[in-house]
Amino acid sequence: MKFLPLVENEVLKLLKQRRFRVVFLILVALIGLIVFARVKGRERFFSGQDWHVRVQERVAGMQNALRSGRMPESAARWTKFELARLQYHLDRDIDPDAVSGPLFVRLFANASSYLLLPLLALVFASDIVSSEFSQGTVKLLLTRPVTRARVLASKLVALLLAVTVMVFVGGAVAYGFGGLAFGFAGWGAPVLTGFHSSGGTVDISAVRAVPLWEDTILVFGLAWYACLAVGAIAFLASVLLRSTAAAMGTMFAALIAGTILPRVASTWEAQKYLFVTNLPLPDYYSGSPPPIPGITLAFSVAMLTLWALAALAVAFGVFVRRDVLA
């Protein structure tokens, strides 16, 4: 039996379900709102001011705060990092706050990679197997001359396609709205990359400027990879729990815990082995200080890969063997 018609089936079912359209509506609405908020915010704070003055004021404020010595250590690390970044821009006469359409796309990728896009990815993933159980259609799906492994594989391929399209559409919508608000040009603008923070100091020896488009593709690639990993784990939840609500609830809780944990318990080092801690790949790439010592981009990519592969192995093992009694 050919494999492609099975994938066609799964893609068609995804497209026909309302949740697919809802996810894209959410993307459009949210990005529109963010752009609107940014435009409004700039009007209020930055109108008619020379950016040099603004950035120098910020630098002075941070230096004062650091000297006061009352800042917690993690905040101080951050501040030092931000200071180095601002100073670098000042030295080269680049406005660090200037937003263009392309830069907005880059910002969106960065900001959405650890929560928004993974959340939307798991809306697809947590449903794709369990819905067959809740509808009862799994009985028809698994009584065909097709092995269970192939049925599940076709669902996995459809899920990967849906997540990929979603990340693409997210980027396109961000560029559309961002372009309308801040101008479409600016893909060639230099972006500074290569900051490394280690042991409380920011190492700028490797900093170099790359064109914005190159940086954006990389960041989107990382966000996409994080979404695939979340998709694979939610896929397992969907297989194990056989209920969309339960799978989605579990995954939501995990993702949200992942954003809270590093803040409330940053001293618990073992959390770097959790998949949620490793989701903000673009942050780790851009050289932000990691929430937990020991996390690097390579480490996080490796952890996510391990988690995703293990989840898929368990999902296939269970799905192929388990009795269907629902």
Add this chain to the structure above:
Amino acid sequence: MPGATVLSAEGLSKRFGDRVAVSDVSFEVAAGEILGFLGPNGAGKTTTIRMLVGLARPDSGRIRIFGSDLSGHFVEAMKHVGSIVESPDLYRYLSGRENLLHFSRMLPDGAATRIEELARLVNLEGRLDDKVSSYSLGMRQRLGIAQALLGNPDLLILDEPANGLDPAGIREIRQLIRSLAHERGLAVFVSSHLLAEVEQMCDRVAIIHRGRTLAAGSVQDLLERSTAGRTRFIVDSPEAAREVLARQGVTEVSVEGRDAVTARVSREAAPAAIAALVAAGVALFAVERPSSTLEEVFLEVTGGETV
């Protein structure tokens, strides 16, 4: 005309924790014959069907379809099978046609070309492009049957196919299933808790109760076996008749109302019993032998449990 064995189940057993759902169930279905699988709800019918179509794995026993072992050669075996398990659950957000196209993509090439013909067969051609969510239960049941026939199966496994159908619909489905078996030579396995349905539709019956098959045979055989059933004597004096019959060695004699006695009298023993009653001066108005139904057979073998 039953032909070669299409489906054979040998010693199927399945337990869920401590509860034995199915225990040592065996049967065979031949080409061109309809086997009715009869039992009350909870008797193990659906569990058995789930094992037949590979949804559940038997703890022991084996299932063969055209000689292919289901657990070892699932894909080969399932090429011959069309089924409805429990309710005809289809994708409600898709149209009837989209559902059939969906399942045809999971079958060998050519299944999609049968869609129009099947829609006509189950009387859905006018509604094929409507969403299944707008279908009545009867229409979904018929779409389910079309779906089961898509792959041109040699074996049809249907779980309660009459569910949700009105009397006219039931008659239609019955005729359809009979013609599929008797004219096209399909082997059909039908489960039901409706005795009348099984009696009218099936060639052979297996009765399952509490996970075990209690009786199996052709409908005719089972009916004859139970005509060792009760005989009813309408008399002027039931008490006197009871004594006479008891003296004759007839068992299970009981007085019914003011003018009747019933007793278990075999065909061979009947003339002697009648002669004795007449000789004893009992006025005998009538002797009745209510024609036995599958229902009685069923009550007999299940020990009185109703369906």
